Amino acid sequence: MTVTVTKAETLPIRSGDDVVRVRQRVRALAIEIGLGLVDQTKIVTAASELARNTLDYGGGGDMRAEIVLAGMRKGLRLTFEDQGPGIADIEQALTDHYTSGGGLGLGLGGAKRLSNEFHIESTPGAGTRVTIARWK
């Protein structure tokens, strides 16, 4: 089914305060498409994990938020992109409790579980792009 983007915006992720702003914006957009409270909480939490990855491991980047329409279904699609060191072994990075930094290693795997769609592309030395979506 064709997916149409009905609204799009981009937010920078350069500091801890930006991570807070990402959460607030994702919450507002999730409400706008009519997600229930639990689904709102899930996508905001996933966004928080991914924004922190972008900041801590990617050296900063941005999030593109889109309200998408597939037939009658509305969804929220979020793309986190950085030009950082990239991830050499994505399978390993998705494993719970694997961490290359000081975190708990739940970020990527957790964000995947909290989303209806999850897609990751990474090129070592060039950067990482993670896309998640939650559908109403």
Place this chain on the structure above:
Amino acid sequence: MDRIPILKLGGALIVTIQVDMHDRLALALEEDLTAMIARTGARGVLIEISALEIVDSFIGRMLVSIAAVSRVLDAETVVAGMRPAVAITLVELGLELTGIKTALNVERGMALIQARLSKDEEDGYGGDRDRHEG
């Protein structure tokens, strides 16, 4: 920089988190709580989080870390008032709040801490915990 106030009530410290926690605030709270436990000899720490709209792995790690440090300083941590949607999300995220007691609300959380304080008194070492006060 903003800081989250810590209240002392008898042998317990009480924190209520009312703002969207950014990273520096979380780290400052951890430091402040640790210092306050050492200074007051508190036996219980109640962290009330009903205003928190999410708990991600960063906040989760902060709570686990506060509980671990508190335990080393002989105080018990109770997290109270987690929203149901937050609890559901935490489980799916895969975050385990190791070493943390949870309570549905402040009242039940205080009852848990109070039970420990009463037991201390029975065991005969409750009275002089406030030795370094002030």
